[in-house]
Amino acid sequence: MKYVKSREWLLKNVNEQNVRIVDCRFSLAEPAKGREDYGRGHVPGAVFFDLEQDLSAPVGEHGGRHPIPNVNGLTVKLEKAGISNDTTVIAYDNGEGSFAARFWWLLHYLGHEQVFVLDGGFKGWLENKHPVSVNIPAFEKGTLHVELRSDLLANIEEVKAAVEKQNKILIDSREERRYLGLEEPIDKKAGHIPGAVNKPWMKGIKDNQYLPVGEQKLRFSDINPESELIVYCGSGVTAAPNFLALKEAGFKKVKLYVGSFSDWISYDENKIE
Structure with missing residues:
Protein backbone atom coordinates (compact mmCIF):
# COMPACT_ATOMS: atom_id res chain seq x y z
CA MET A 1 0.00 0.00 0.00
CA LYS A 2 1.16 3.52 -0.78
CA TYR A 3 0.33 5.27 2.49
CA VAL A 4 0.48 2.41 5.00
CA LYS A 5 3.67 0.94 6.45
CA SER A 6 4.05 -2.42 8.18
CA ARG A 7 5.43 -3.09 11.66
CA GLU A 8 8.39 -4.78 9.99
CA TRP A 9 9.20 -1.60 8.10
CA LEU A 10 9.06 0.49 11.26
CA LEU A 11 11.12 -2.01 13.22
CA LYS A 12 13.79 -1.82 10.54
CA ASN A 13 13.74 1.99 10.41
CA VAL A 14 12.97 2.89 14.03
CA ASN A 15 16.46 4.30 14.62
CA GLU A 16 16.87 6.03 11.27
CA GLN A 17 17.83 9.66 11.79
CA ASN A 18 15.53 10.93 9.05
CA VAL A 19 12.48 8.99 10.26
CA ARG A 20 10.16 10.63 12.76
CA ILE A 21 7.54 8.57 14.61
CA VAL A 22 4.36 10.21 15.91
CA ASP A 23 2.12 8.74 18.60
CA CYS A 24 -1.49 9.89 18.03
CA ARG A 25 -3.31 7.74 20.56
CA PHE A 26 -6.47 9.35 21.87
CA SER A 27 -9.78 8.53 23.54
CA LEU A 28 -12.84 10.66 22.84
CA ALA A 29 -14.32 9.46 26.13
CA GLU A 30 -11.14 10.21 28.12
CA PRO A 31 -9.23 13.03 26.40
CA ALA A 32 -6.20 12.75 28.71
CA LYS A 33 -5.80 9.00 28.21
CA GLY A 34 -3.69 9.15 25.05
CA ARG A 35 -1.00 11.29 26.61
CA GLU A 36 -1.05 9.15 29.76
CA ASP A 37 -0.68 5.98 27.70
CA TYR A 38 2.21 7.58 25.81
CA GLY A 39 3.93 8.29 29.11
CA ARG A 40 3.57 4.64 30.15
CA GLY A 41 5.20 3.39 26.97
CA HIS A 42 5.51 4.15 23.27
CA VAL A 43 7.45 3.16 20.17
CA PRO A 44 11.08 4.20 20.80
CA GLY A 45 11.74 7.71 19.54
CA ALA A 46 8.06 8.59 19.12
CA VAL A 47 6.78 12.09 19.88
CA PHE A 48 3.21 12.69 20.99
CA PHE A 49 0.55 14.74 19.19
CA ASP A 50 -2.82 15.20 20.89
CA LEU A 51 -6.00 15.24 18.77
CA GLU A 52 -7.58 18.15 20.61
CA GLN A 53 -4.53 20.11 21.76
CA ASP A 54 -2.37 19.75 18.64
CA LEU A 55 -4.44 18.47 15.71
CA SER A 56 -7.57 20.58 16.20
CA ALA A 57 -8.45 24.21 16.86
CA PRO A 58 -10.65 25.25 19.81
CA VAL A 59 -14.36 24.61 19.22
CA GLY A 60 -16.35 27.65 18.11
CA GLU A 61 -19.83 28.42 16.83
CA HIS A 62 -18.95 26.85 13.48
CA GLY A 63 -16.19 24.54 12.29
CA GLY A 64 -17.40 21.37 13.98
CA ARG A 65 -16.20 19.48 17.03
CA HIS A 66 -12.62 19.16 15.79
CA PRO A 67 -11.89 22.22 13.63
CA ILE A 68 -8.78 22.35 11.50
CA PRO A 69 -5.86 23.61 13.64
CA ASN A 70 -4.05 26.90 13.14
CA VAL A 71 -1.52 26.15 10.41
CA ASN A 72 1.26 28.28 11.90
CA GLY A 73 0.81 26.76 15.35
CA LEU A 74 0.84 23.22 13.97
CA THR A 75 3.92 23.96 11.87
CA VAL A 76 5.82 25.19 14.94
CA LYS A 77 4.94 21.99 16.81
CA LEU A 78 6.02 19.83 13.88
CA GLU A 79 9.33 21.66 13.60
CA LYS A 80 9.87 21.27 17.36
CA ALA A 81 9.43 17.52 16.83
CA GLY A 82 12.31 17.64 14.34
CA ILE A 83 10.16 17.38 11.23
CA SER A 84 11.45 19.01 8.05
CA ASN A 85 10.31 18.73 4.43
CA ASP A 86 12.67 15.82 3.79
CA THR A 87 11.69 13.90 6.95
CA THR A 88 9.85 10.60 6.57
CA VAL A 89 7.02 10.58 9.11
CA ILE A 90 5.02 7.58 10.31
CA ALA A 91 2.04 8.02 12.64
CA TYR A 92 0.24 5.48 14.76
CA ASP A 93 -2.71 5.31 17.11
CA ASN A 94 -3.93 2.30 19.03
CA GLY A 95 -4.90 0.51 15.84
CA GLU A 96 -8.35 1.96 15.17
CA GLY A 97 -6.83 4.08 12.43
CA SER A 98 -8.73 7.35 12.70
CA VAL A 115 3.97 10.64 5.68
CA LYS A 123 -1.76 -2.57 19.70
CA GLY A 124 -0.18 -4.62 16.93
CA TRP A 125 3.26 -3.36 17.93
CA LEU A 126 2.74 -4.65 21.48
CA GLU A 127 1.18 -7.94 20.38
CA ASN A 128 4.31 -8.69 18.38
CA LYS A 129 6.50 -7.88 21.38
CA HIS A 130 8.38 -5.09 19.64
CA PRO A 131 10.45 -2.68 21.81
CA VAL A 132 8.75 -0.01 23.90
CA SER A 133 10.27 3.05 25.58
CA VAL A 134 9.23 5.55 28.26
CA ASN A 135 11.92 8.06 27.25
CA ILE A 136 10.65 11.39 25.91
CA PRO A 137 12.85 12.22 22.91
CA ALA A 138 14.15 15.66 22.00
CA PHE A 139 15.18 16.56 18.47
CA GLU A 140 16.95 19.38 16.73
CA LYS A 141 14.41 21.84 15.36
CA GLY A 142 13.26 21.06 11.85
CA THR A 143 12.48 23.44 9.01
CA LEU A 144 9.11 22.93 7.38
CA HIS A 145 8.09 25.03 4.38
CA VAL A 146 4.31 24.78 4.08
CA GLU A 147 2.48 24.71 0.76
CA LEU A 148 -1.20 24.26 1.55
CA ARG A 149 -3.04 21.71 -0.59
CA SER A 150 -6.40 23.43 -1.02
CA ASP A 151 -7.39 20.58 -3.34
CA LEU A 152 -7.65 18.29 -0.28
CA LEU A 153 -9.99 20.48 1.80
CA ALA A 154 -13.70 21.17 1.27
CA ASN A 155 -15.29 24.09 3.11
CA ILE A 156 -18.95 24.65 3.99
CA LEU A 170 -20.75 13.27 -0.67
CA ILE A 171 -19.58 10.25 1.34
CA ASP A 172 -20.78 9.94 4.94
CA SER A 173 -18.21 7.87 6.83
CA ARG A 174 -20.23 7.22 9.99
CA GLU A 175 -21.86 3.95 10.93
CA GLU A 176 -25.17 3.26 9.22
CA ARG A 177 -27.45 3.96 12.20
CA ARG A 178 -26.08 7.46 12.57
CA TYR A 179 -26.23 8.05 8.83
CA LEU A 180 -29.89 7.02 8.82
CA GLY A 181 -30.65 9.19 11.85
CA LEU A 182 -31.82 6.21 13.91
CA GLU A 183 -29.48 7.26 16.70
CA GLU A 184 -27.13 10.16 17.38
CA PRO A 185 -24.99 9.80 20.52
CA ILE A 186 -22.85 12.90 20.00
CA ASP A 187 -24.29 15.65 17.81
CA LYS A 188 -27.39 17.76 18.47
CA LYS A 189 -29.25 16.64 15.37
CA ALA A 190 -29.57 13.25 13.67
CA GLY A 191 -29.44 12.30 10.01
CA HIS A 192 -27.06 13.13 7.18
CA ILE A 193 -26.22 15.81 4.65
CA PRO A 194 -28.78 15.59 1.80
CA GLY A 195 -27.72 13.31 -1.04
CA ALA A 196 -24.78 11.72 0.79
CA VAL A 197 -24.04 8.02 0.39
CA ASN A 198 -22.92 5.92 3.32
CA LYS A 199 -19.52 4.19 3.41
CA PRO A 200 -18.73 3.42 7.08
CA TRP A 201 -15.04 4.04 7.70
CA MET A 202 -14.57 1.02 9.96
CA LYS A 203 -15.34 -1.35 7.07
CA GLY A 204 -12.03 -0.38 5.50
CA ILE A 205 -10.13 -1.76 8.50
CA LYS A 206 -10.13 -5.31 9.86
CA ASP A 207 -8.28 -6.50 12.96
CA ASN A 208 -6.69 -3.03 13.23
CA GLN A 209 -5.22 -3.29 9.73
CA TYR A 210 -6.25 -1.58 6.51
CA LEU A 211 -7.82 -3.87 3.95
CA PRO A 212 -5.64 -4.51 0.87
CA VAL A 213 -6.01 -2.20 -2.12
CA GLY A 214 -8.15 -4.70 -4.02
CA GLU A 215 -10.67 -4.92 -1.20
CA GLN A 216 -10.72 -1.14 -0.80
CA LYS A 217 -11.58 -0.87 -4.50
CA LEU A 218 -14.47 -3.31 -3.96
CA ARG A 219 -15.81 -1.12 -1.12
CA PHE A 220 -16.10 1.80 -3.51
CA SER A 221 -16.87 -0.14 -6.71
CA ASP A 222 -20.24 1.61 -7.09
CA ILE A 223 -18.54 5.01 -7.37
CA ASN A 224 -17.01 6.30 -10.60
CA PRO A 225 -13.24 6.73 -10.01
CA GLU A 226 -13.37 9.98 -12.00
CA SER A 227 -16.00 11.52 -9.71
CA GLU A 228 -15.23 14.44 -7.42
CA LEU A 229 -15.70 13.24 -3.86
CA ILE A 230 -16.16 14.96 -0.49
CA VAL A 231 -15.84 12.72 2.57
CA TYR A 232 -17.16 13.63 5.99
CA CYS A 233 -18.10 12.07 9.32
CA GLY A 234 -19.20 13.63 12.61
CA SER A 235 -16.21 15.87 13.24
CA GLY A 236 -13.73 15.19 10.45
CA VAL A 237 -11.67 12.57 12.29
CA THR A 238 -13.11 9.19 11.29
CA ALA A 239 -13.55 10.43 7.71
CA ALA A 240 -9.73 10.57 7.45
CA PRO A 241 -9.24 6.76 7.19
CA ASN A 242 -11.92 6.73 4.47
CA PHE A 243 -10.02 9.49 2.68
CA LEU A 244 -6.86 7.39 2.92
CA ALA A 245 -8.68 4.27 1.72
CA LEU A 246 -10.11 6.14 -1.28
CA LYS A 247 -6.65 7.36 -2.24
CA GLU A 248 -5.30 3.81 -1.93
CA ALA A 249 -8.17 2.63 -4.16
CA GLY A 250 -7.05 5.04 -6.87
CA PHE A 251 -9.51 7.91 -6.46
CA LYS A 252 -7.74 11.16 -7.29
CA LYS A 253 -10.38 13.85 -6.72
CA VAL A 254 -11.03 13.49 -2.99
CA LYS A 255 -11.57 16.26 -0.46
CA LEU A 256 -12.16 16.12 3.29
CA TYR A 257 -14.89 18.25 4.86
CA VAL A 258 -13.11 18.77 8.17
CA GLY A 259 -16.08 20.41 9.91
CA SER A 260 -18.25 17.48 8.82
CA PHE A 261 -21.78 16.89 10.12
CA SER A 262 -21.18 18.78 13.37
CA ASP A 263 -20.33 21.89 11.31
CA TRP A 264 -23.18 21.33 8.84
CA ILE A 265 -25.81 21.32 11.60
CA SER A 266 -24.35 24.47 13.20
CA TYR A 267 -26.08 26.42 10.40
CA ASP A 268 -29.84 26.44 11.09
CA GLU A 269 -30.69 26.88 7.41
CA ASN A 270 -28.93 23.67 6.34
CA LYS A 271 -31.28 20.81 5.59
CA ILE A 272 -30.86 17.26 6.90
CA GLU A 273 -32.02 13.92 5.55
Missing part, protein backbone atom coordinates in the same frame (compact mmCIF):
# COMPACT_ATOMS: atom_id res chain seq x y z
CA PHE A 99 -6.37 9.43 14.85
CA ALA A 100 -3.25 8.50 12.92
CA ALA A 101 -5.12 9.15 9.66
CA ARG A 102 -6.06 12.62 10.93
CA PHE A 103 -2.37 13.41 11.41
CA TRP A 104 -1.57 11.84 8.02
CA TRP A 105 -4.18 13.99 6.27
CA LEU A 106 -3.04 17.18 8.01
CA LEU A 107 0.55 16.70 6.87
CA HIS A 108 -0.60 16.08 3.31
CA TYR A 109 -2.69 19.26 3.58
CA LEU A 110 0.46 21.13 4.62
CA GLY A 111 2.18 19.79 1.50
CA HIS A 112 4.29 17.06 3.16
CA GLU A 113 4.21 13.91 1.03
CA GLN A 114 6.46 11.49 2.92
CA PHE A 116 2.46 7.24 6.44
CA VAL A 117 0.36 5.39 9.02
CA LEU A 118 1.46 2.28 10.89
CA ASP A 119 -0.69 -0.73 10.09
CA GLY A 120 -2.00 -2.33 13.26
CA GLY A 121 -1.06 0.65 15.40
CA PHE A 122 0.45 0.40 18.85
CA GLU A 157 -19.65 26.66 0.83
CA GLU A 158 -18.36 23.88 -1.39
CA VAL A 159 -20.46 21.31 0.43
CA LYS A 160 -23.56 23.51 0.10
CA ALA A 161 -22.89 23.83 -3.63
CA ALA A 162 -22.46 20.07 -3.94
CA VAL A 163 -25.84 19.53 -2.27
CA GLU A 164 -27.58 22.07 -4.52
CA LYS A 165 -25.94 21.14 -7.83
CA GLN A 166 -25.39 17.42 -7.15
CA ASN A 167 -22.10 17.76 -9.04
CA LYS A 168 -19.98 15.97 -6.44
CA ILE A 169 -20.49 12.81 -4.42
